[in-house]
Amino acid sequence: MLTGRSPSAPSSDRVRPDVAVVGAGPIGLAIAWRCALRGLRVVVHDPAPGSGASAVAAGMLSPVAEAYFGERQLTELLLASAARWPAFAAELTETTGIDIGYRTEGTLLVGLTGDDLAEARRLWAYQQGLGLPVTPLRPSELRDREPALAPRVRGGAIAPTDHQVDPRLLVPALRAAARRAGAVLVAQSVRRLSEVDAEVTVVAAGCGAAALTGLPVRPVKGQILRLRAPDGVAPGFRHVIRGYADGEPIYLVPRVDGEVVLGATVEERSDTTVTVGAVQRLLRAGIDLLPELAEYDLVEAVAGLRPGTPDNTPIVGPLPDRPNVLAATGHHRHGIVLTPITADLIADLVLGGVPDPLLTPLRADRFDLAGVAVGGPEPTMEGDRWS
Amino acid sequence: MLTGRSPSAPSSDRVRPDVAVVGAGPIGLAIAWRCALRGLRVVVHDPAPGSGASAVAAGMLSPVAEAYFGERQLTELLLASAARWPAFAAELTETTGIDIGYRTEGTLLVGLTGDDLAEARRLWAYQQGLGLPVTPLRPSELRDREPALAPRVRGGAIAPTDHQVDPRLLVPALRAAARRAGAVLVAQSVRRLSEVDAEVTVVAAGCGAAALTGLPVRPVKGQILRLRAPDGVAPGFRHVIRGYADGEPIYLVPRVDGEVVLGATVEERSDTTVTVGAVQRLLRAGIDLLPELAEYDLVEAVAGLRPGTPDNTPIVGPLPDRPNVLAATGHHRHGIVLTPITADLIADLVLGGVPDPLLTPLRADRFDLAGVAVGGPEPTMEGDRWS
Numbered sequence: 128m129l130t131g132r133s134p135s136a137p138s139s140d141r142v143r144p145d146v147a148v149v150g151a152g153p154i155g156l157a158i159a160w161r162c163a164l165r166g167l168r169v170v171v172h173d174p175a176p177g178s179g180a181s182a183v184a185a186g187m188l189s190p191v192a193e194a195y196f197g198e199r200q201l202t203e204l205l206l207a208s209a210a211r212w213p214a215f216a217a218e219l220t221e222t223t224g225i226d227i228g229y230r231t232e233g234t235l236l237v238g239l240t241g242d243d244l245a246e247a248r249r250l251w252a253y254q255q256g257l258g259l260p261v262t263p264l265r266p267s268e269l270r271d272r273e274p275a276l277a278p279r280v281r282g283g284a285i286a287p288t289d290h291q292v293d294p295r296l297l298v299p300a301l302r303a304a305a306r307r308a309g310a311v312l313v314a315q316s317v318r319r320l321s322e323v324d325a326e327v328t329v330v331a332a333g334c335g336a337a338a339l340t341g342l343p344v345r346p347v348k349g350q351i352l353r354l355r356a357p358d359g360v361a362p363g364f365r366h367v368i369r370g371y372a373d374g375e376p377i378y379l380v381p382r383v384d385g386e387v388v389l390g391a392t393v394e395e396r397s398d399t400t401v402t403v404g405a406v407q408r409l410l411r412a413g414i415d416l417l418p419e420l421a422e423y424d425l426v427e428a429v430a431g432l433r434p435g436t437p438d439n440t441p442i443v444g445p446l447p448d449r450p451n452v453l454a455a456t457g458h459h460r461h462g463i464v465l466t467p468i469t470a471d472l473i474a475d476l477v478l479g480g481v482p483d484p485l486l487t488p489l490r491a492d493r494f495d496l497a498g499v500a501v502g503g504p505e506p507t508m509e510g511d512r513w514s
Numbered sequence: 515m516l517t518g519r520s521p522s523a524p525s526s527d528r529v530r531p532d533v534a535v536v537g538a539g540p541i542g543l544a545i546a547w548r549c550a551l552r553g554l555r556v557v558v559h560d561p562a563p564g565s566g567a568s569a570v571a572a573g574m575l576s577p578v579a580e581a582y583f584g585e586r587q588l589t590e591l592l593l594a595s596a597a598r599w600p601a602f603a604a605e606l607t608e609t610t611g612i613d614i615g616y617r618t619e620g621t622l623l624v625g626l627t628g629d630d631l632a633e634a635r636r637l638w639a640y641q642q643g644l645g646l647p648v649t650p651l652r653p654s655e656l657r658d659r660e661p662a663l664a665p666r667v668r669g670g671a672i673a674p675t676d677h678q679v680d681p682r683l684l685v686p687a688l689r690a691a692a693r694r695a696g697a698v699l700v701a702q703s704v705r706r707l708s709e710v711d712a713e714v715t716v717v718a719a720g721c722g723a724a725a726l727t728g729l730p731v732r733p734v735k736g737q738i739l740r741l742r743a744p745d746g747v748a749p750g751f752r753h754v755i756r757g758y759a760d761g762e763p764i765y766l767v768p769r770v771d772g773e774v775v776l777g778a779t780v781e782e783r784s785d786t787t788v789t790v791g792a793v794q795r796l797l798r799a800g801i802d803l804l805p806e807l808a809e810y811d812l813v814e815a816v817a818g819l820r821p822g823t824p825d826n827t828p829i830v831g832p833l834p835d836r837p838n839v840l841a842a843t844g845h846h847r848h849g850i851v852l853t854p855i856t857a858d859l860i861a862d863l864v865l866g867g868v869p870d871p872l873l874t875p876l877r878a879d880r881f882d883l884a885g886v887a888v889g890g891p892e893p894t895m896e897g898d899r900w901s
Contacts, residue, residue, distance in 0.1 A: 403808050406812050414794060
């Protein structure tokens with residue numbers, strides 16, 4: 128669409144931006160960074176950067192553990208983006224000096240009961256069938272890797288290439304990188320796309336994309352807990368631990384600073400209340416897998432809204448009949464892992480390159496968009512609802 | 515000690531107060547109110563009124579349910595104070611116009627399992643032996659009173675005279691009443707009693723009394739949760755519910771506005787962290803007794819510090835060899851129910867009346883006070899530790 132110009136070209140507030148990004152979560156900020164690095168004049172609109180789903184997200188980079196039945200195309204996308212993460216993380220930290228908590232110890236997959244293990248094994252077999260690196264471990268091997276696991280845990284596996292990053296560090300790093308590359312953040316909400324004046328508008332507003340574009344993006348509630356190891360020490364385990372505990376699917380993500388993220392519910396609801404039943408089940412499952420968690424501090428219980436689509440695969444690409452409005456939303460549970468590839472794909476699109484074949488299953492027009500407002504009065508979006 | 519004067523007597527900032535109260539929790543404020551009503555010039559010192567144990571307390575007025583083996587004298591005191599609550603609450607609300615959430619539906623006592631019920635019945639038999647109003651109920655009677663109770667609940671009883679009040683409404687009401695009666699609040703911390711200039715000093719500083727006086731008052735940690743019925747309606751139960759659920763002793767206190775207080779741990783610790791294990795056990799026990807709680811919002815998880823004494827009975831009366839310094843502390847789990855009687859007993863002492871026989875078991879000199887600093891350098895107290 129556009130050709131890059133030198134990042135050192137003179138700019139002025141009065142010059143029309145090349146790219147306006149609506150939404151300063153990880154995806155919007157990474158898009159801004161990538162576009163600015165290519166010499167485009169970029170403005171990002173968000174009254175509260177990083178206050179959406181990413182503020183709640185655990186930050187697992189788990190294309191292998193999240194390779195589910197019937198999601199083959201999504202799995203390919205997750206794998207392709209995860210493969211870009213090491214370089215993306217290194218470049219981001221090198222550029223900004225900010226540690227984003229990128230850790231590569233890998234992910235342990237566990238089953239508490241015999242039933243849990245049977246369920247997990249069915250999934251591991253599918254993942255191995257795709258050629259993915261999932262290696263079952265004997266119980267003794269599992270405990271050699273994580274002695275803190277409950278003795279009751281019946282079995283497990285390791286996905287060594289499933290890593291993690293801390294989304295609450297990622298956002299300030301991406302802000303710094305985007306700013307350094309020349310992108311400008313405007314701390315205001317966008318209620319209608321007509322308020323935005325740019326050659327290309329990118330809607331990276333998470334659940335807020337629905338009101339701005341009419342795309343079928345719905346909120347998928349997730350309740351998540353943050354614990355902290357007592358006495359300021361690191362948690363007593365190093366791997367991300369995912370598993371089933373009496374049928375409850377949970378994950379535990381240890382941070383170097385002592386934080387442990389314990390999540391998460393997946394609920395077809397749009398409220399952000401924290402409920403007694405969900406917290407109780409998450410805590411119970413966590414303690415069942417790792418008994419030492421009972422002694423941890425419970426420091427945060429919060430709910431966020433993931434942007435889901437009808438097929439729970441993102442929407443990345445132009446709106447139908449509006450080639451200068453690009454969507455980058457609907458990342459559902461995968462926004463963090465998909466940040467690098469989404470940013471690159473959008474930057475390629477903006478610069479008019481050949482569309483990557485990965486974009487094909489992400490096209491907006493795969494849905495019946497009869498309800499999408501492309502000509503009539505545009506839907507509005509409140510500033511506090513959209514990122 | 516002092517004789518009252520007319521509340522309309524002229525006062526001035528330069529006049530030495532008759533009574534300085536250190537601590538503006540319910541007990542300190544009630545003392546200030548009662549003393550001011552009797553014509554005394556009263557100053558209350560607290561940088562953060564109502565920020566101590568009362569901010570966390572559930573507000574049960576339960577002398578019957580809390581009549582435990584071996585605490586006969588404490589039980590008499592609790593009963594005597596609870597008997598004063600109806601008039602105290604009425605006077606307070608009439609004076610201030612503030613509703614303090616005083617509710618008289620009574621308390622249901624329940625046991626989830628057969629073992630829980632056996633444990634409960636042993637206690638009820640003791641309480642009945644004291645002549646206290648505890649009436650066992652058949653399961654059908656229990657469910658007639660609270661249909662929301664889990665079908666698994668094996669049995670219960672009712673203590674109709676065990677009531678409740680909301681401590682977070684009580685404190686502002688007492689502040690208003692004390693102010694209206696002429697008491698003055700000084701929003702500053704007291705680090706040493708020598709900073710206070712008054713005829714009589716009353717130390718109602720909760721756990722902070724230890725540092726101020728050397729009395730053997732220790733913090734007893736309690737973790738407590740606040741839930742809220744969804745959709746802004748009142749909880750689906752009206753009684754205070756206390757019971758055992760798989761050995762876990764808990765209580766549930768419903769408020770008219772939809773709040774439910776679920777508590778509480780009793781821990782010999784002085785930190786105020788909220789821990790995973792405690793929250794999980796409280797939630798589990800709550801859901802087991804009242805399944806609908808699973809759908810409630812979890813709005814607060816907090817820990818407070820109760821002021822305990824070696825025999826867990828309060829200390830009310832003069833310090834040894836310091837007749838003009840009165841302690842009113844060590845109320846442990848009973849600060850709210852004991853507020854009226856503590857205030858009256860202290861006001862009587864200040865005005866030099868005949869000591870009530872109820873004060874005998876509350877004397878400070880029942881403990882070995884070798885460590886109490888009465889002459890040497892006084893211990894200090896930080897403003898953020900003491901109320």
